[in-house]
Each structure stands twice: as structure tokens, then as C-alpha cells.
Amino acid sequence: MTDETTAAETMWEGRFIKMVKQGKWEYASRCRGIGAAVIVAITDADEVILVQQYRVPLGRACLELPAGLIGDVEAGEPLQDAARRELEEETGYRAGVIEPLGIFHSSPGMVSEGFTLVRARDLVKVGPGGGDAEEDIVVHVVPRADLPAFVAQKRAEGLAMDVKLLLLLADTLLA
Numbered sequence: 774m775t776d777e778t779t780a781a782e783t784m785w786e787g788r789f790i791k792m793v794k795q796g797k798w799e800y801a802s803r804c805r806g807i808g809a810a811v812i813v814a815i816t817d818a819d820e821v822i823l824v825q826q827y828r829v830p831l832g833r834a835c836l837e838l839p840a841g842l843i844g845d846v847e848a849g850e851p852l853q854d855a856a857r858r859e860l861e862e863e864t865g866y867r868a869g870v871i872e873p874l875g876i877f878h879s880s881p882g883m884v885s886e887g888f889t890l891v892r893a894r895d896l897v898k899v900g901p902g903g904g905d906a907e908e909d910i911v912v913h914v915v916p917r918a919d920l921p922a923f924v925a926q927k928r929a930e931g932l933a934m935d936v937k938l939l940l941l942l943a944d945t946l947l948a
Contacts, residue, residue, distance in 0.1 A: 793885070802885040809886065810856040811840040811937055813874075814866060814893040821920055821941060822864050822896075825911040825932065826904070836913075836927050837935035839863045840888065856891045864912050865902030869895025879936050890940075921945045 776796030784792045786804060793802050814822040828835045841859030844850045853871040861867050874890040904910035915923045920941055928934060939946070 800883055800885055805844075807845055808843040808852075809840055809888040810843055810852055810859060811838050811877075811888045811890050812856050812860050812868075812871075812893050813838060813890065813940065814860060814864065814868065814896060815917065816866075816896050816914065819917045820914045821917055822860075822866060823913040823915060823938075824863050824902075825913060825927070826908060828933065831933045833931060833933055835933040835935055836924065836938065838937050838940075840937075843889075852889055852891070856893065860893055861899065861902075863902055863904050863908075863910050865898055865900040866893070866896045867899045868893035869897070890937075917941070 776798055779796040781793050781795040784794050784799070786792075789804055789807075790801050791804055793800055816822065822839060823836055824839050825834050825836050827833070839860050841855060841863070843852055843855040846855075846858070852873060856871045857868055870893070872892040872894065874892055876887045876889050878884075878887045902910065902912045913923070924934060924938060924942065
């Protein structure tokens with residue numbers, strides 16, 4: 774039997790994630806089929822909206838694109854609704870249009886989770902952001918031209934960098 778045809782066995786399950794063994798592979802998976810939306814939000818002034826928040830697995834703050842779970846508040850929640858809700862909650866910006874760009878996997882050798890990347894357009898600032906009562910999110914609105922220097926500054930301050938920032942840094946990293 775190959776790993777592809779071996780039945781998956783749940784080794785441990787918590788509220789949000791579970792550890793699975795399938796053949797020789799061990800990986801983490803989200804419970805209840807919940808997905809995630811990652812939001813690329815660029816203002817009309819060509820500024821990127823980023824969030825900074827403490828991430829327990831990293832033991833430090835991380836600079837990220839805004840993101841959130843789909844269906845964790847309401848089962849069957851549409852992608853666009855979840856992305857709008859998360860963007861406004863985390864950043865204080867409301868999107869007029871949410872455009873899906875595709876499903877991506879950031880660490881497919883270790884986790885089964887994928888995320889849907891979306892582009893938020895027609896942004897309007899409607900609140901302070903910062904997340905819900907359990908979150909402590911710092912919002913950064915950075916001119917796209919200044920992003921490489923901003924990321925370097927935050928890295929020097931000790932922040933971790935989410936892999937999804939590569940989307941916005943590719944031109945400068947590959948130049």
C-alpha cells in the first residue's frame with residue numbers, strides 16, 4: 774500500500790486542529806473543514822494594508838496580510854462574506870469588492886490547510902481595526918514602493934514574516 778491509498782488516522786484532535794497519520798506521513802489538519810481567506814488589500818493610493826500580531830507558535834509578533842477563517846462564526850459562510858468581515862475586524866477597512874484569486878498551500882509537507890487568496894478593492898476606512906476582544910492587532914498602511922524597506926525594518930525589530938508577504942516582495946527579491 775502506498776501513502777495515497779492508506780487510510781488517514783486521527784492521532785489527536787483539539788478544538789481547531791488535529792494531527793493525522795497516513796502511511797509514513799504525519800501532518801496537521803483543520804477540524805470541521807474550516808478554510809481560510811488571505812486578503813491582499815491595496816488602497817487607491819497604492820498602499821498595502823498589513824497586520825502585526827503575536828503568534829504563539831512563533832513566540833513573537835508576525836507581519837502578515839490580513840486573514841481569517843471561513844465558517845468559524847457561521848457554518849456555510851460564503852468566502853466573500855468572511856473576507857469582508859475579517860478585513861474590517863482586523864484593519865478597519867471595508868471592501869466594496871472581494872475578488873478570489875485561487876487556493877494556495879503554504880507548507881504542504883506539514884499541513885493540509887490551504888487558503889483562498891482574495892483581492893479587496895474599493896476600500897473605505899470605517900473603523901480602527903485591531904481585531905476582536907481576543908486579538909491585539911496592529912494595522913500598518915504602507916506605500917507599496919516602501920514595502921521592502923518596511924519589511925526589513927520590522928525584521929530588524931525581531932518580527933517574524935509570514936510567507937505570504939513574498940507575493941508583494943517578489944519583484945525586489947528576484948531583481
